Amino acid sequence: xxxxxxxxxxxxxxxxxxxxxxxxxxxxxxxxxxxxxxxxxxxxxxxxxxxxxxxxxxxxxxxxxxxxxxxxxxxxxxxxxxxxxxxxxxxxxxxxxxxxxxxxxxxxxxxxxxxxxxxxxxxxxxxxxxxxxxxxxxxxxxxxxxxxxxxxxxxxxxxxxxxxxxxxxxxxxxxxxxxxxxxxxxxxxxxxxxxxxxxxxxxxxxxxxxxxxxxxxxxxxxxxxxxxxxxxxxxxxxxxxxxxxxxxxxxxxxxxxxxxxxxxxxxxxxxxxxxxxxxxxxxxxxxxxxxxxxxxxxxxxxxxxxxxxxxxxxxxxxxxxxxxxxxxxxxxxxxxxxxxxxxxxxxxxxxxxxxxxxxxxxxxxxxxxxxxxxxxxxxxxxxxxxxxxxxxxxxxxxxxxxxxxxxxxxxxxxxxxxxxxxxxxxxxxxxxxxxxxxxxxxxxxxxxxxxxxxxxxxxxxxxxxxxxxxxxxxxxxxxxxxxxxxxxxxxxxxxxxxxxxxxxxxxxxxxxxxxxxxxxxxxxxxxxxxxxxxxxxxxxxxxxxxxxxxxxxxxxxxxxxxxxxxxxxxxxxxxxxxxxxxxxxxxxxxxxxxxxxxxxxxxxxxxxxxxxxxxxxxxxxxxxxxxxxxxxxxxxxxxxxxxxxxxxxxxxxxxxxxxxxxxxxxx
Ligand SMILES: CCC/C=C/C(=O)SCCNC(=O)CCNC(=O)[C@H](O)C(C)(C)COP(=O)([O-])OP(=O)([O-])OC[C@H]1O[C@@H](n2cnc3c(N)ncnc32)[C@H](O)[C@@H]1OP(=O)([O-])[O-]
Ligand SMILES: Cc1cc2nc3c(=O)[nH]c(=O)nc-3n(C[C@H](O)[C@H](O)[C@H](O)COP(=O)(O)OP(=O)(O)OC[C@H]3O[C@@H](n4cnc5c(N)ncnc54)[C@H](O)[C@@H]3O)c2cc1C
Numbered sequence: 001x002x003x004x005x006x007x008x009x010x011x012x013x014x015x016x017x018x019x020x021x022x023x024x025x026x027x028x029x030x031x032x033x034x035x036x037x038x039x040x041x042x043x044x045x046x047x048x049x050x051x052x053x054x055x056x057x058x059x060x061x062x063x064x065x066x067x068x069x070x071x072x073x074x075x076x077x078x079x080x081x082x083x084x085x086x087x088x089x090x091x092x093x094x095x096x097x098x099x100x101x102x103x104x105x106x107x108x109x110x111x112x113x114x115x116x117x118x119x120x121x122x123x124x125x126x127x128x129x130x131x132x133x134x135x136x137x138x139x140x141x142x143x144x145x146x147x148x149x150x151x152x153x154x155x156x157x158x159x160x161x162x163x164x165x166x167x168x169x170x171x172x173x174x175x176x177x178x179x180x181x182x183x184x185x186x187x188x189x190x191x192x193x194x195x196x197x198x199x200x201x202x203x204x205x206x207x208x209x210x211x212x213x214x215x216x217x218x219x220x221x222x223x224x225x226x227x228x229x230x231x232x233x234x235x236x237x238x239x240x241x242x243x244x245x246x247x248x249x250x251x252x253x254x255x256x257x258x259x260x261x262x263x264x265x266x267x268x269x270x271x272x273x274x275x276x277x278x279x280x281x282x283x284x285x286x287x288x289x290x291x292x293x294x295x296x297x298x299x300x301x302x303x304x305x306x307x308x309x310x311x312x313x314x315x316x317x318x319x320x321x322x323x324x325x326x327x328x329x330x331x332x333x334x335x336x337x338x339x340x341x342x343x344x345x346x347x348x349x350x351x352x353x354x355x356x357x358x359x360x361x362x363x364x365x366x367x368x369x370x371x372x373x374x375x376x377x378x379x380x381x382x383x384x385x386x387x388x389x390x391x392x393x394x395x396x397x398x399x400x401x402x403x404x405x406x407x408x409x410x411x412x413x414x415x416x417x418x419x420x421x422x423x424x425x426x427x428x429x430x431x432x433x434x435x436x437x438x439x440x441x442x443x444x445x446x447x448x449x450x451x452x453x454x455x456x457x458x459x460x461x462x463x464x465x466x467x468x469x470x471x472x473x474x475x476x477x478x479x480x481x482x483x484x485x486x487x488x489x490x491x492x493x494x495x496x497x498x499x500x501x502x503x504x505x506x507x508x509x510x511x512x513x514x515x516x517x518x519x520x521x522x523x524x525x526x527x528x529x530x531x532x533x534x535x536x537x538x539x540x541x542x543x544x545x546x547x548x549x550x551x552x553x554x555x556x557x558x559x560x561x562x563x564x565x566x567x568x569x570x571x572x573x574x575x576x577x578x579x580x581x582x583x584x585x586x587x588x589x590x591x592x593x594x595x596x597x598x599x600x601x602x603x604x605x606x607x608x609x610x611x612x613x614x615x616x617x618x619x620x621x622x623x624x625x626x627x628x629x630x631x632x633x634x635x636x637x638x639x640x641x642x643x644x645x646x647x648x649x650x651x652x653x654x655x656x657x658x659x660x661x662x663x664x665x666x667x
Contacts, residue, residue: 008625010327011603014312018604020549025608028546028554029349036610039094045084046098047614051076057617058103059410060639063240067106070241071190074105078137101615102416104241107140109185112291114141117195117284120363121211121260130213138219141193142184143284144247149178152433154197154209154282159249161212163202163256165270170212170259172198172252180248183427187245188232192217194247195260202270211260211281214252227252238419277371279378283363286377288428289385290359294352296392299421301345303399305606306413306621308338310403312603313625329602335595337402341395342598342605343561346554347537348388354536355384376456379441380532386431386438387529389424396421403620406627411634413618432522435529439496439521442528446497458532461486462493466576472583476590478538478555481562484579485531488572492524527572534562553601560594567591 007015015022027033046052055061055069077099086092096105105111118130133139150156158179161170174180181187187194196214200207216228224230229248236244259266263275275281311329319326328334362377400407400414407414425431445459455462464487471480499520503513514521541551541558566573566587573579579587598605613622619630635641655661 005626006624008313008627010315011309011312011625014600014603015607017600019601020553020604021547022604022607024547024550025554025604026610028544028550029608030610038091039610042086042091042094043098043612043615046095047612049080049099052099056639057410057634057637058416060637063235066103066240067189067243070100070103071106073100073103074107075137078107098612098615101617102413102420104185104239104420106186106190106241106243107137108242109142109187110134110137110140110191112288113143113284114191114193114195116287117143117211117260118213120283120287120367121262121281123261126213126257126260126262139193140186140191141195141213142186142191142245144181144184144187144194144214145197146181146183147178148180148182148246149176151183152430157197157199157209159196159198161196161198161200161210161259163200163266163270164253165268167253168256168268169253170200170256170266172196172212172214172249172254174248174250180246182233182246183244184247185239185242185244187230187247188243189245190243191245192219192222196247196249200259200264200266200272202266202272205272207264207272208278209281210264212254213258213260214249214254216247225252237422238416239423276369277374279374280366280371282378283366285428286381287359287363289381289434290355292424292428293348293355293381293384293388296388296421296424297345297348297352299417300341300348300392300395300399301606301609302611302616302621303396303414303417304338304342304345305609305611306616306618307399307402307407308342308602308606309622309625310406310412310620310627311338313627314404316404329599332592332595334402335599335602337398339595339598339602340560340564341398342602343557343564344391344395345609346557346605347533347561348392350536350540351384351388351533355381375441375444379438380458382429382434383438383525383529383532385424385428386434387526387533389421390431393418393422393425406620406631409619409631409634411619411631413616413621416617435522435525436518438525438528439518442493442524443497443500443521446493461531462490464490466491466494469577470579470583472579472586474586476559476563476586478542478559478562481559481566482531482535482538484566484573485527485534485562487578488569489524489527489531491576491578492520492527492572496520496524523572530565530569534565537561553598553605556594556597556601557605560591560598563587563591563594 026036030036030039052073058066061069077096081092081095086095115131115134118127118134122130130139134141145154145157147157147159149158158174158176159181160173160175163170181196184194193213193215196212197209198212200210215225216230217224227250231246232243233246256266256268263280265273267273308329311334312327314328315325316328317325358380359377362373365373396414396418400412400418403412403414406412410416445455445462448455449462466487468487470484470487471477472484473480496517499517500513503516504510508516537558541554546554570584574584619634620627622630640646
């Protein structure tokens with residue numbers, strides 16, 4: 001029987017049984033002991049600040065309260081970051097993560113897209129004019145691109161910005177109902193400015209979509225300005241703290257200097273100057289796509305912490321009649337659902353780390369005028385964004401299901417993690433659409449291969465001999481696993497290309513051939529991303545310097561990631577007899593062995609993520625494992641329990657019991 005104070009005895013046992021030092025793994029995840037120390041210091045600063053503790057839990061707030069409380073918290077965070085001189089984004093992130101966990105900021109778009117877009121797309125003069133105002137929150141802005149009628153196909157946006165050379169102004173209009181901006185975060189009630197993506201017309205010509213700075217509310221009264229209709233779009237699946245908004249523009253005039261003109265320009269006389277690459281204006285989306293990879297990994301990691309700790313504490317069902325009830329983590333089916341997700345959370349963490357470094361390196365080159373790597377950055381960020389948000393959202397939901405009934409309660413923290421992570425499949429480019437962008441890149445690479453041209457390093461696997469069979473033996477070596485993923489991706493790329501070629505030969509146009517092959521193209525893109533992430537995980541565990549016990553445990557986890565991915569997608573790996581049936585059996589057997597191998601370290605693996613209880617906000621995922629007392633306290637704190645007898649009892653139940661139904665007719 002578990003105790004009700006101190007650390008739950010089952011959880012304590014788990015921690016004693018692990019084969020490696022958790023602190024060593026935390027050091028590896030967060031890139032060194034100094035960084036772990038700093039992260040803890042920042043978490044502590046936030047969790048010990050009484051300001052953040054005075055609010056009731058998120059799930060007990062109305063939507064209006066969610067918005068207002070979250071706004072207060074984020075404005076306070078803003079002030080504290082300045083007082084504490086937290087200037088590094090990573091420092092701000094860790095402080096915020098503990099101060100307002102799972103509460104998307106009502107000024108988030110201002111920080112994540114509005115300011116970076118000015119920084120990256122604005123001229124020096126524009127940056128000087130707007131950035132100080134934005135830093136001091138005199139200007140609060142958002143990124144207003146999506147319209148009611150178009151989110152994906154941004155060349156089809158309908159908002160117009162027509163240049164008037166007489167007054168040197170642009171006139172902005174939303175000519176149709178579908179052209180109204182719809183969805184931009186924080187647009188509804190919070191912001192007073194927006195960066196509006198609109199079709200530029202000058203000298204009678206359409207020059208495509210460009211960004212314009214538009215003031216939408218008065219800086220003193222916050223009332224909408226003339227020609228502006230703006231508001232909140234109403235409640236959504238989640239994101240209650242965010243006032244995603246709508247915006248209609250009617251003959252709104254802005255000065256010429258309000259077009260973001262670092263790359264494209266409209267001169268005073270209306271002459272249009274093209275950018276060096278038309279897609280450079282899409283840079284802010286690339287930035288957020290890159291960030292989504294780590295966001296998704298973090299969500300899955302937190303869900304795994306909750307679900308795995310709970311699975312160690314929860315006991316259910318006598319395994320043999322009259323015997324002790326088993327910890328649910330000991331059921332092989334529970335391990336089969338959770339441990340591959342644990343492995344996925346690590347795989348995605350390393351992918352996010354890679355993405356961040358690659359983004360910084362490539363954008364520095366772009367800023368320096370070298371745009372050569374733009375297509376690679378686009379393909380990698382679009383692919384990893386889609387792959388990670390899909391895998392992690394589905395994974396969080398599985399973690400929730402693994403907690404049985406209690407997983408359905410907000411007390412578990414899991415529904416909130418899910419509703420926060422799942423929009424990552426849609427925003428910043430719907431995932432299927434992103435995978436088709438990856439496929440477009442892959443087809444170009446395939447064309448290069450056919451022409452004998454050089455390929456970037458990460459695409460060189462495409463030249464693999466597709467007649468070669470797997471090198472897999474009982475040992476299940478990591479290099480054989482990587483080879484399997486690359487083989488599958490290379491074959492699927494070839495098959496998608498062959499499908500298009502066949503359609504062209506049958507008389508279809510290249511566009512029709514593309515449209516007739518999009519499912520195969522998507523398969524190829526997903527297989528490519530899967531291979532990319534697997535290889536990255538393998539290289540991380542093989543090449544990085546770390547404690548030897550950590551390395552050995554992490555290698556098992558990495559192997560599990562790779563083996564599980566093959567077993568779950570077997571069709572794609574055996575279609576061309578790459579594996580024979582003996583090798584399939586080896587992999588299935590290895591999968592079960594790996595589950596058992598990881599079992600003693602499962603709690604240590606999640607502890608190493610080092611999330612304080614204040615960040616997890618979960619009765620089930622508590623470090624001390626005292627889940628039942630926590631559930632009881634949570635239930636008692638429900639506003640429904642403030643009164644022993646609710647007013648509704650007297651208003652409706654009592655009269656109904658007395659056969660008086662007239663109250664209902666008043667409704
Ligand atoms: C907290 C989060 C809040 C959320 C905020 C939001 O959601 S904000 C709203 C978020 N909204 C979205 O995310 C909207 C999603 N939609 C889109 O991003 C675009 O409409 C598109 C990429 C789907 C197509 O664009 P299109 O019709 O203009 O393109 P096309 O088909 O004519 O040509 C494709 C060519 O362009 C290339 N290329 C494309 N992008 C890039 C890039 N970034 N870099 C480099 N290159 C890029 C591509 O490689 C290809 O090259 P190729 O092969 O010709 O050499
Ligand atoms: C929480 C949230 C926050 C957001 N914040 C912002 C913001 O701050 N600023 C902003 O501008 N926008 C924002 N958006 C909007 C978001 O970027 C778009 O919703 C997204 O880009 C998808 O576009 P869509 O809604 O038009 O979907 P659609 O394109 O209509 O997609 C519907 C379906 O059609 C399919 N489809 C569409 N085109 C193709 C194609 N070419 N090939 C194959 N299939 C296709 C998609 O795969 C999908 O299944 C936000 C959205 C959400 C949910």
